[in-house]
Amino acid sequence: MSKIKAVLLRMLQKVLRLTKEAIMSTTTAEVFRRAQQPDPRLADVN
């Protein structure tokens, strides 16, 4: 799941045309929010 999220994040950074500096300073949550994309979270399973 984390791999899927990482791939999605990398692609969204490209679609949003973030520069290297912007990628460094933007959090994952901000990228997903800007893309109006629900953050795929992991369920807490005990």
Place this chain on the structure above:
Amino acid sequence: MSDILHHLQTWIDSQEAFNDILQELDIPGSFVAWADDLAIPWATRTADEMPDALRAILSFVVQLFHRYGFLLNMDKGKTSAVVSFRGTGAPLLRQHFQLGAKPGDSVLIGDKMYFLHYVPSYKHLGTIFAANHRMDLEIRSRVGQAQAAFNLISKPILTNRHLPESTRLQLFRSLVESKLLFGLGAWITQLTGK
């Protein structure tokens, strides 16, 4: 096809040993069918019962389809079994049926010999089911398909600065993300950190 599936379900319901296992696990027992694509989940109490169970299933299915004028395509990739041998005797069975030059089992049905291929994974309705029950193969496949779609339209559309961001995002969702997240709702829930 519906007559065939009805007979198949009746036969599955009559298999007491299998239905006892399902009852203990509290899961419904049935096949998965879509048009002419058919998958039959099965379980046995011990590993050494599995080859005989598979022979019985194949024999029933071949004869059932034959009765309705269908011939099963037994080629590799067309009809196959994804088998997980577990428990006592499993290593020997794996060695015998899965680690040879031609993994599988020969089954005599009527006067004709059939060969059932044992494969490590199988794609059903776009989703890969693996014998080790892990999602790695499916995830690799999803990422690969999404990456290929992304690369194809990345320059002309998805990273094209002349297109508005909202359009690019919309196209990304429908053309790339749909491939990456296909079937995600039916995936098993992973523990945190996996």
